[in-house]
Amino acid sequence: PSLASARYGKDNVRVYKVQKDAATGVQTVTEMTVCALLEGAIETSYTRADNSVVVATDSIKNTIYITAKENPVNPPELYASILGQHFIDRYAHITKAHVKVVVHRWTRMVVDGAPHPHSFFRDGQETRNVEVTATRGEGIVVKSGIVGLTVLKSTGSAFHGFVRDEFTTLAETWDRILSTDVDAGWTWSTFPTLDAVRDGVDRFDRAWEAARGITMKTFANDESASVQNTMYKMCEQILAAEPEIALTNYSLPNKHYFEIDLSWHKGLKNTGKDAEVYAPQGGPNGLIKCEVSR
C-alpha cells in the first residue's frame, strides 16, 4: 500500500482578540475558531514513524495564537492567508497549508441609543467563514462564505409544475412557507502572492457585505418558483458585484413546514388559504446545491 494523501494539524483552536482604541476608549472584539492542516513531505511520519518531519500540532496551535497577536485578524481572509503562507515560508518540506477560519458574531450593543464601547451580544449562530489553501509556488486560493444564517418567509414562495408520476404525492403550491439555513460561498481568483491578498484588502469585507445583502434581499423579494431558481439569482448578483470572484456556491436545506388538517375537529379550516397553524419539520429536508461560474 502507499499513502494516497495526508494532511494534519490542529482543529477547533478558539481565538479571541480585542482591539483597544486608546483615544476613544472604544474596544472591538473578534472571536474565531481556527483549523490549520499541513501537507508536504510528511509521508515518512505515517509510513516509518519518522517524527523528524512533524511540526507538532501543538506548535501549529501556538503559531495560530502568535500570528493573531502579531497581525490583524480582520478581515479573516487576510489573517488566514498570512497564517497559511507562514507555514510554507517557515518549513521547506511543507508544500500546502489549509486554514479554515470561522468568525462568530459579537454585535456591539446599543445602550440608551448609543453604541456601547465594550459590550456585545451574539445575534445568531451565523458565522463568517474563510477557507484558504496556500500552496508553494502556486499562490493562495481563498474561499469566503456565510454559514448558518437561518431565514424564513411566510409567503412569496411557490413550487409547481414538477414531475408528476407514480412516485408523486406532493401537492402543487402557489403559496408556501420557505425557510433555510444559508450556506453561501464565493471563491476568489487565485492570489499569486500574499501581497496580492493585501492589495485591495477591502474587497473582502465589501464582498461579504454585498453577498449577505444580496442573499437577504433576494430571499425576501423574489417570488420564488423554487429554491433552485432563487439561489441561482443570488449567485448571478454576487458574481456581478465582485469581478475578482471566480465562482459562487450555495447549499440550502429546504426546511419544510407542513400544513395540519384540523377539519376532523368540528370542521376547523386550516389548510390551503385557511392555513395558519403549521408543523415545522426537523427532517427529512430538501437539500439544494449549486455552483455558478463566470
Ligand SMILES: O=c1[nH]c(=O)c2nn[nH]c2[nH]1
Ligand atoms: O424548491 C423546491 N425545490 C425542489 O426541488 C423541491 N422538491 N420538493 N419540494 C421542493 N421545493
